[in-house]
Amino acid sequence: MSNIGHTPQEERAMLAAIGADSFETLLDQVPSALRQQKPCDLPPAQSEFELRRTLSGLAAENYDPLRSLSFLGAGFYDHIIPAAIDQIVLRSEFYTAYTPYQAEVAQGTLTTIFEFQSLICALSGMEIANASMYDGASAAAEAMLLAGSATRSERVLLAESIHPRTRGVIETYLDGSALEVLTLPERKGQVDLAALEQALTEKPAAVLLQQPNFFGLLEPLDRVAELQQRLSAETHLVVSADPLSLALLAPPADFGAQTVIGDVQPLGIPPQFGGPSAGYFATRASHARRLPGRLVAEATDAEGRRGFVLTLQTREQHIRREKATSNICTNSALMALRATIFLSLLGPTGLQEMAALCAARGQQAAERLCGIRGVARRHAGPFWREFVLTLPREAEDAVERAYEAGGVLAGVPLSRFWPERRRELLVAVTEKRTPEEIETLAETLEKVLA
């Protein structure tokens, strides 16, 4: 038992030192009827060496991500992860600490959170950002709750073109709340502006759009903003923005967004079969007291030296209990730190280059793939890194064959989210994909679609 602090002999001595005859004595408060009678059926303990073999074995039963060619997106993207990130987050100082409750011995963590908040504000154009949420989906749900509490309306409007999973999480979160969820239909893959115009007359608490949307298309935020400001100024325009896209796209603040949220997985976080990632939550300073989660502020010591502290804690569950703005406690600080290091390394130029390279490769891939017989883009609208193709056969079948034909992960069939969309394939192309790899995808699809 290599991680337990004492031997059986030491245990006996400790028990003797405190006047307990045996370990059983300490358990006198646990009714014997509630004691576990027989150990549960678990495999025998493994040594470190055996564990490595067991888990490597399980890992080997998955596809080999280093050898396959991925065009998978739909919320998780295969972007470059600079080597320095893992070296830094593997510092015990960061990963074995907890929430910075004692500021004097937690300036490392507090500073990185302040930096994360600053970087998120720089990208989104907002005034205040929290220390992180679990993921982009729960951040979206919390943004709906904030809008509900800040306005008097009882409905929120979700664009049909947001990630279906985000919609699902919002619906789960809001079930039991006073807020009703309404859908804003899509038209040609983008938000239907006529429907929006209509819906805004009802003055909803929030309108949630995703930028770029689930189909990879850019939503006309300028037109949306114009309608929202004219028809329902009190409605919160909430934008779920891919943080990497914000290197090229105008910050949602420019369109009057009240809250900007999203998932920072593209910023140096491995996909890890869906988590952990981190969500970001940025809003206007006027909503500071409604913000969910932890917030760090600059402070000074008695000699005027700068440091950082947790602030406005009276919003939070440990003080406010049932009146808290959210129930979140543990968040996703270490993943937010990955994003912080990522943005620090890339800087404004690197980030822009990366986002532009995605756009270039995406366009290149779309052109090439649309040259295949029977393949066309599903929508005509502008896109950045991801787009939907219509195939001449079922997409699920095509991706299965493409994988079997040579480890090509060709995309995400939309039938997984909308069963009737059987022939639609969502393809994501990141800066990692070379022109040769795009050609490989095209040739593979040509083969499996023939």
Place this chain on the structure above:
Amino acid sequence: MAETKTPEPQQSQSTEAGCPPRRSVEVIYERSLPGHRGYRLPRGAAARWEAAIDALPETLRRKRPPELPEVTEPEVVRHFIGISLLNHHVDRSLYPLGSCTMKYNPKINEELARLPGFALLHPQAPETSLQGILALLWRFERELACVVGMAAVSLHPAAGAQGEMLGMKLFRAYHRHRGHAKRKVLVPDSAHGTNPASVVLSGFEPVQIASGADGRMDLGAIRAAIDDDTAGIMVTNPNTLGLFEKEIAAVAEAIHAVDGLVYMDGANLNALVGLAQPGAMGVDIVHLNLHKTFSTPHGGGGPGSGPVAVTAELEPFLPVPIVERTEAGYRLEHGRPLSVGPLHPWCGNAGVVVRAFAYLHSLGAEGLAAVSRAAIVNANYLMKQVADSFPVAKREWCMHEFISSASWTKKHKVRVMDVAKRLLDFGFHAPTVSFPLIVPDALMIEPTETETRPTLDRFAAALREIAREVRESPERVQQAPHSTCVGRLNEAAAARRLRVRWQAAKERDDAGGA
């Protein structure tokens, strides 16, 4: 973007070994120099960039680059290493933060979670190519169910509080299914703040129940509070005073009598693994914190994982998708008509689950019982060592943690937070302070099983020394900490000014800031 800073005088006054000289903590923006960069992208297609950007609608494009720092890789690394040195952490010394189970995080878990065959898996790859991770999740769900004696487990919640929220959604789904519209959830006053917050977030009304004199649930008070509108109760066991809720089975019976459900906050499961199972206590739903009991690192505040275990009756309501094992292999099932719906972007924090899986398999059933046993022995041993300087709230054996009170220091004008700060000078992290709320000036101490007796002795000695100081030189404690890298910071002023992001000097001046 970088501001030129006037060098600050280096203090000759000795600071703790390993501390940089006391000065303002650096922010990455202060290392920024125009044109510097820390990462080079693959070359090629540069010519197409401009064209690619031009293809995006003009009205949606950014007009000027975002204000990110411009820093080389070595400077980035130096910055983060530099600030990391200002942190206390488990790998440095004792971190007795009650309720948080700050146990050692085995290194092998980090290595295994980083295998590309786990870390780089995309959730939307074909299921045939994901058989290893699906098998791991499927097995771990069943192993956890076995540990807590329940029928089924969902690994989806990203942390304990999200597990609680799922629990409340399950209350809702269950009662709706039975055609009930119950509104009230009982919550003992010793509960963690996330409990009442999760109740409200799910549209229920929390009814606070006062604890009995022994610090446990008061069966009489609970019986009196139960009525037909009671959807259920949230019970923490062991509770936040580190005491086992002896009456839990009777409470469950009373709740079940009105068709209510019993939710157990299992954040304190480190006291029970291998010793007692929630399934035998009448519990319907329990959440576990993998970042506590199952050794996954706390990451400076997360990520965590808060699986929820339920009875067979509640299984149909769990979030989707669900991992299933079929003749043809493992697959994800999305069609569960009674499901509360999705809670997470996919199947939970799988990267955290891989670590916890490795931990559980390093222990086996016997090792698991040894963990809670050692956690209980350590807590009781430490409690006896500490009791003479900081009286223990309840005079009986404890489970995995205990509460001392610093109320007596008030007559020396020393507050419980001062005591906590003074502990930092001894190289320890402070216990949880002022929680649970029902013990005045609480110091909540949880040593965990991974600490040795000499460490516990040193910690107790530090508390004894601090108690002596409170009597003999209270100012030493009031002004603590003295030897940390950073001194006490003015939190009230920080909240008033509310500077929550970096602003370049010019922008600050424009905003009228100091």
